[in-house]
Amino acid sequence: MASEQESLFRKEALEQVSSPEQLDQLMQVVNLRDWLPLASIGFLVTLALLWSVIGRIPIFVESKGLLIKNRSDSSQLTSVSYFPIVEGKQIQVGDRILIIPETNSIQEFGGLEATVTEVSPSSVTQASALKRVDGNLELAELVYTPASIEVLAQLKPNPENVTGYEWSMSKGPSEKLSGGTPVTARVTLSDRAPISFVFPFLK
Structure with a gap:
């Protein structure tokens, strides 16, 4: 069974996953500036929802x-x-x-x-x-x-x-x-x- 797993995955890939020092390299942190457009859209949507309820026409x-x-x-x-x-x-x-x-x-x-x-x-x-x-x-x-x-x-x-x-x-x-x-x-x-x-x- 072990030999079958070794044949499915390359040795280098298994070493990267099994090594704790390499885990941080697998996680990509999103830059704050990348979130700003999404946050702005969310803020505008929230304002629109509030106005639709609180506002008066x-x-x-x-x-x-x-x-x-x-x-x-x-x-x-x-x-x-x-x-x-x-x-x-x-x-x-x-x-x-x-x-x-x-x-x-x-x-x-x-x-x-x-x-x-x-x-x-x-x-x-x-x-x-x-x-x-x-x-x-x-x-x-x-x-x-x-x-x-x-x-x-x-x-x-x-x-x-x-x-x-x-x-x-x-x-x-x-x-x-x-x-x-x-x-x-x-x-x-x-x-x-x-x-x-x-x-x-x-x-």
Whole structure:
């Protein structure tokens, strides 16, 4: 039997394995620099997993609207916008709403900070929308869509800005705002963890 083993393995190989002094030569130690790319990938994957669970993505809805004069104080502006029924019924008085004038750059100024003050209990008619803009059919047709919920919002004042109102970015433009300015109204309805888009039951 021993002679068969000797025939299977070369004498030099057996001597290397059987010699304790040669064992270290059989082990190759990986350099730390070789592990860095793998460690970096693992770190990034861990961060992505944490963000998918802890991070939040806002779910918002947008609609067209107008800046109009406040009926109780004509020196102040308010906003009126019209949302689809499903989304509109999720909006509540007191919600934060961002009013973005089409005449200004959202990248530069952001939008006007505002608070929802009134939400129609049901869809409004075009006649109702006309009353909001003092019978100006052109303005009403610009923003009104059938079967929509009307939302009024009060702009947050800031006398230090030229416009007289608070902006979400910077101090706003250097010119005043006027009634009849078309806007985009944006309301955040909720927020969700990123992982819930892959696994909806984790909402």
